Amino acid sequence: MLPREIIKKVKRIELVTRRLVNPQLAGQYHSVFKGRGMDFDEVQPYVAGDEIRFIDWNVSARSGSLYVKRFVEERELTVQIVVDASSSMAFGSRTETKRTVAAQVAAVLAVLATRNNDRVGLTVFDDEVDLHIAPRKGRKHVMRLITEILGHRPRQSRTDIGGALQYVTRVTSRRAIVFVLSDFLAEGWEHELKILARRHDVVPVIVEDPRELAPADEPAPRGWLGRLTSWLDGGLLAFDDLESGRTGWFDAGSARHRRRWSERVERRAAERDRIFQRLRLDTMRFSTAFESETDYVRPLALFFRRRSRRH
Numbered sequence: 001m002l003p004r005e006i007i008k009k010v011k012r013i014e015l016v017t018r019r020l021v022n023p024q025l026a027g028q029y030h031s032v033f034k035g036r037g038m039d040f041d042e043v044q045p046y047v048a049g050d051e052i053r054f055i056d057w058n059v060s061a062r063s064g065s066l067y068v069k070r071f072v073e074e075r076e077l078t079v080q081i082v083v084d085a086s087s088s089m090a091f092g093s094r095t096e097t098k099r100t101v102a103a104q105v106a107a108v109l110a111v112l113a114t115r116n117n118d119r120v121g122l123t124v125f126d127d128e129v130d131l132h133i134a135p136r137k138g139r140k141h142v143m144r145l146i147t148e149i150l151g152h153r154p155r156q157s158r159t160d161i162g163g164a165l166q167y168v169t170r171v172t173s174r175r176a177i178v179f180v181l182s183d184f185l186a187e188g189w190e191h192e193l194k195i196l197a198r199r200h201d202v203v204p205v206i207v208e209d210p211r212e213l214a215p216a217d218e219p220a221p222r223g224w225l226g227r228l229t230s231w232l233d234g235g236l237l238a239f240d241d242l243e244s245g246r247t248g249w250f251d252a253g254s255a256r257h258r259r260r261w262s263e264r265v266e267r268r269a270a271e272r273d274r275i276f277q278r279l280r281l282d283t284m285r286f287s288t289a290f291e292s293e294t295d296y297v298r299p300l301a302l303f304f305r306r307r308s309r310r311h
Contacts, residue, residue, distance in 0.1 A: 006151050009100065013146055016293050017107040021115065025297065028304040029112040033077060033177055033201070043067045077118040078135050078174050080200075081106050081145065084182035084207075085152045086126040086159035092288045093211035101286050102181045102207050103149040104296060109179055110142045120145065125164035126154035132171065162189035169196045181205040183212075185268075190275050197279050203303075204276055209288045213265055282307050 043056050046066035059067045083106060089099040110120045114137055121135035122145045131148060161182060168178060169192070178200045180193075196202055276283050284299045 003151075006147070009103070009150050010143065010147050013104050013107050013150075014143065016104065016296075017111050020108055020293055020297055021111045025300065025304075026112055026115045028301070028308075030116050032304050032307040033116075033118075042070050044070055077113070077116075078172070078176040079109065079113040079118050079120045080123060080135065080168060080172055080176045080178045081109060081120065082123045082125070082164060082168055082178060082180045082182075083149050084126070084159060084161065084164075084180075085124045085130065085149070085154050086186075087154055088159065088183055088185050089207070091209060091212075093209050094288045096288050096290075098183055098207045098209060098288055100150065101288055101290070102205075103146055105181060105205060105207070105284075105286055106149055106179075107142065107146045108296060108300065110145055113177075114138065114142060122148060123164065123168055124148060124152050125160070125167075127158045127160050127163075128155070129164055129167045130155055132167075135176075159186040161186045162192040165189060165192035165196045169199065172200065175200055177201045177203065179203045179205055181207060183207050183209075184272050193275070193281075194279055197281060202279075202281055204281055204283045206272075206283060206285045207287075208285070213262070282310065 043059050044067065046055065046060075046068050050068045054068045054070075056067045056069050083102055085099065089102060090097050092098055092100070106122075113120045117137070119135035119137050120142065122131070122133040123129060124131040131152065133145065133148065159182075161180075161184065165180070172178070178196060180202065182205075184204070184206060193202065193204075273283075282303060284303045286296065286299055290296060
């Protein structure tokens with residue numbers, strides 16, 4: 001039996017997603033994710049403006065009139081949504097955690113796919129792959145995916161992105177669009193991402209929290225990079241790292257310490273972005289700081305514009 005809080009979140013996400021996924025957004029999705037090819041549909045009488053290369057000379061010879069071949073896009077695609085459910089995704093310094101934001105984004109992507117008659121699957125991982133759902137269609141299936149993301153409790157606290165990508169490469173034989181939703185705080189996943197991107201259309205989706213980017217001068221509601229255990233005069237705070245289980249101290253009142261922290265975060269983010277650039281992957285970025293439903297549309301619209309220029 002799911003907790004009442006999870007059920008409420010699933011229903012709310014479904015309602016929000018319905019409002020967000022409008023015909024324009026669905027059309028943009030369709031235009032940037034092409035089908036696998038064109039299938040022959042029928043022959044029709046030639047009219048001025050039809051391309052000569054599509055004339056069916058056999059049918060034209062038998063009928064005594066010109067006929068041209070009509071084709072339709074082989075549209076059905078496979079979408080695999082890969083979600084990081086490790087302990088770091090349970091963090092959120094605002095009203096939502098990164099896991100809830102990931103579930104919202106996954107819902108939007110799943111609805112966009114199903115409205116374009118594409119199949120959607122889900123892979124959830126932490127230190128290992130905990131759940132894999134084969135791609136299917138339909139509203140009930142989408143609801144199940146959202147429920148699984150929100151209701152999942154990690155078996156391990158750490159993150160192994162590389163292992164999850166390796167698993168998806170192994171089990172996904174048909175070419176797919178693979179959305180990888182994670183905070184990408186782990187290391188050592190570039191090689192597996194490169195292999196996955198050779199066979200599939202991979203889109204990294206970065207989910208982050210503003211408190212991870214820069215220390216603040218007040219305690220976070222849900223903890224800062226973990227569970228906040230102490231807030232002392234002068235800005236000294238103690239926190240439990242949710243993934244390592246270790247307790248650490250940070251002097252948020254020190255400008256030097258804050259600067260060093262920011263520099264380290266910036267270096268890590270720059271290296272992550274360089275990996276995506278080297279592999280020529282289009283990315284999306286979402287934040288727990290989003291304050292309205294429309295905030296979720298902006299990264300998608302930006303992604304579709306960038307993608308349409310490149311492809």
